[in-house]
Amino acid sequence: MDNKQKIDSLLKHKVSWLEDSGPDDDIAISSRIRLARNIKGTPFPIAASPEQLNNTRGAIQMAVEKSNCLGTSALCFEMDKLSRWEKELLLERRLVSNEFIARDGGAALIVKRNESAGIMINEEDHIRMQALSPGFQLEEVWKNISRIDSLLEKHLPFAYDEKLGYLTSCPTNVGTGMRASVMLHLPGLVLSGQINAAIQGITKLGLAVRGIFGEGSDNQGSLFQVSNQSTLGESEQQIMERLCGVIKQLISHEKNARLTLVEKNQYFLLDHVGRAYGILRHAYVLSSEEALNSLSDIRIGVDMGMFSTVDLPTVNELFLTIHPAHLQKFAGKELNAEERDIFRAAMVRDRLKNLKNS
Amino acid sequence: MDNKQKIDSLLKHKVSWLEDSGPDDDIAISSRIRLARNIKGTPFPIAASPEQLNNTRGAIQMAVEKSNCLGTSALCFEMDKLSRWEKELLLERRLVSNEFIARDGGAALIVKRNESAGIMINEEDHIRMQALSPGFQLEEVWKNISRIDSLLEKHLPFAYDEKLGYLTSCPTNVGTGMRASVMLHLPGLVLSGQINAAIQGITKLGLAVRGIFGEGSDNQGSLFQVSNQSTLGESEQQIMERLCGVIKQLISHEKNARLTLVEKNQYFLLDHVGRAYGILRHAYVLSSEEALNSLSDIRIGVDMGMFSTVDLPTVNELFLTIHPAHLQKFAGKELNAEERDIFRAAMVRDRLKNLKNS
Numbered sequence: 116m117d118n119k120q121k122i123d124s125l126l127k128h129k130v131s132w133l134e135d136s137g138p139d140d141d142i143a144i145s146s147r148i149r150l151a152r153n154i155k156g157t158p159f160p161i162a163a164s165p166e167q168l169n170n171t172r173g174a175i176q177m178a179v180e181k182s183n184c185l186g187t188s189a190l191c192f193e194m195d196k197l198s199r200w201e202k203e204l205l206l207e208r209r210l211v212s213n214e215f216i217a218r219d220g221g222a223a224l225i226v227k228r229n230e231s232a233g234i235m236i237n238e239e240d241h242i243r244m245q246a247l248s249p250g251f252q253l254e255e256v257w258k259n260i261s262r263i264d265s266l267l268e269k270h271l272p273f274a275y276d277e278k279l280g281y282l283t284s285c286p287t288n289v290g291t292g293m294r295a296s297v298m299l300h301l302p303g304l305v306l307s308g309q310i311n312a313a314i315q316g317i318t319k320l321g322l323a324v325r326g327i328f329g330e331g332s333d334n335q336g337s338l339f340q341v342s343n344q345s346t347l348g349e350s351e352q353q354i355m356e357r358l359c360g361v362i363k364q365l366i367s368h369e370k371n372a373r374l375t376l377v378e379k380n381q382y383f384l385l386d387h388v389g390r391a392y393g394i395l396r397h398a399y400v401l402s403s404e405e406a407l408n409s410l411s412d413i414r415i416g417v418d419m420g421m422f423s424t425v426d427l428p429t430v431n432e433l434f435l436t437i438h439p440a441h442l443q444k445f446a447g448k449e450l451n452a453e454e455r456d457i458f459r460a461a462m463v464r465d466r467l468k469n470l471k472n473s
Numbered sequence: 474m475d476n477k478q479k480i481d482s483l484l485k486h487k488v489s490w491l492e493d494s495g496p497d498d499d500i501a502i503s504s505r506i507r508l509a510r511n512i513k514g515t516p517f518p519i520a521a522s523p524e525q526l527n528n529t530r531g532a533i534q535m536a537v538e539k540s541n542c543l544g545t546s547a548l549c550f551e552m553d554k555l556s557r558w559e560k561e562l563l564l565e566r567r568l569v570s571n572e573f574i575a576r577d578g579g580a581a582l583i584v585k586r587n588e589s590a591g592i593m594i595n596e597e598d599h600i601r602m603q604a605l606s607p608g609f610q611l612e613e614v615w616k617n618i619s620r621i622d623s624l625l626e627k628h629l630p631f632a633y634d635e636k637l638g639y640l641t642s643c644p645t646n647v648g649t650g651m652r653a654s655v656m657l658h659l660p661g662l663v664l665s666g667q668i669n670a671a672i673q674g675i676t677k678l679g680l681a682v683r684g685i686f687g688e689g690s691d692n693q694g695s696l697f698q699v700s701n702q703s704t705l706g707e708s709e710q711q712i713m714e715r716l717c718g719v720i721k722q723l724i725s726h727e728k729n730a731r732l733t734l735v736e737k738n739q740y741f742l743l744d745h746v747g748r749a750y751g752i753l754r755h756a757y758v759l760s761s762e763e764a765l766n767s768l769s770d771i772r773i774g775v776d777m778g779m780f781s782t783v784d785l786p787t788v789n790e791l792f793l794t795i796h797p798a799h800l801q802k803f804a805g806k807e808l809n810a811e812e813r814d815i816f817r818a819a820m821v822r823d824r825l826k827n828l829k830n831s
Binding site: 210382383385386389390392393394396397400432454457460 | 752
């Protein structure tokens, strides 16, 4: 299979974390855990020669294959063989990091066909493995990633220190090497002006809040990733318990905020959602930011029962496909920003055609 | 018939100048001429006693009746017997002036059932008569108003000076006492940024440009009234010829601007119209200004053939009925501003239900 065929294969299959349903998925989009691992006695990618990077990649690819930790239908992408837009597409699908797509020789991604798990080779660390599930279910995700971690460890000698834990390229990951996060959709807190207080509270508890595409992306579409900051001094279970406690509270706050809006500001909310729907259904020029924000508003309308015929997966899928690399893939050619805004508007109008404003 | 029944009668009948079709009505909404007349030997309203005002009103009412200049089904409203909202409703229907609804004893309106002509008694002058027709047809309107003027003159001695012409309360009306105006819908010139230059040009030619509700109302909904400034030193025919020449040019400029937009900025225009439609069809809170502006955008969309099932009268009628007094009349009760915005949105959503964005 060449890269084009592999990308087509990803697009053809359902994205489990986005299109399947999961616990609390009216508010929690997805749960994710990633683990950072490195191979003993091998220089970190930043300090490695091209030859060393290639050797590391070969060793990890072989271990993934032998351990069968990502299943027999896993797809492997070597970064130096991908076009700029193919890399961007993987980024939009949350399979690779911003930092990773800037890398070249020796960098590779291996991903399960349903995108529920993947491994970046030679990112900042030799191995960055992640597992993703729909809704709020970190325990389930932890089971999945632990299984992959254990299978791989049988074939690769991980750099591990009895006192510190797993050793990593950047000291902020030393210890568990784990970052667990939940992507939350919090329009109720945003619309009722409670979001800043909520974020401040979370930050004080030692957790991080980021936008949809990680650090630097602001709160587009009322989407927030909440994750642990520290990896040292606590066990994985302790980190997850703390994170889950906060997420539960946030979900409860968001539910209350939505109820209050419905009860006290019904018309404000109806208007907000109605206008978003009107724009998505009838605009002819649509930026990705406006599309994301309007889809976010539609999502709360779906939750409130304002739409009779739409399911969340349709809206969730658009959260992914409105982005530039996906648009160009569907258009079958490179588009400039202006052309993308026109193509995006046409795609959204078409996809929402069957979504009726009840 | 009491006042409520008279108002209901107006609302039940088609408004000729708004709902009938007329020449160039894709751009010209309506043509209007008003004449100021005063009765010889009687003090102007501003200087008259309550008794004199009442006597003047009686004399004019009788002359209107005897001359049958407004037809047998004409309706008469005495201002001091109308509620605030009934007065506002007449203002929204362009049957009375802002100044007139502030008046009280002695002020009365007599109007033809189809609203194509009316007479304000004891406004600034004893008589302010107007005739209105749909589209751009000042000649036709001139015929109508002249007929009314001649019929009345047979029963009332108008104050007239051989040198100056008709005498009026304010010197700016002395002479012909005539103001002819055409209401134009100029979204093409507005969207393409040419409107300010056009207005400057018109003003230099000694004509006035005002918003939809006369002086002080800015260019809401891209609607402009172009009228003559001076009433002295030219005959009615000369004034009208000059005005018609300018209007013809403006209509031609507007047509060109629309064509250029369609040719060079098709998606900008489609987007503009589509968003306006989306908001009108799906908003739950709608101010009159936003409604007016969005209807204005729909109107150009209708002209461009973007809507398959709508006729201009539906949109034109909304230009009238979105205003506060009409809304309250339909609601059957007084509404505060917030309630009006909700009621307006519901009415517009409903009226545009059958208007399909093709």
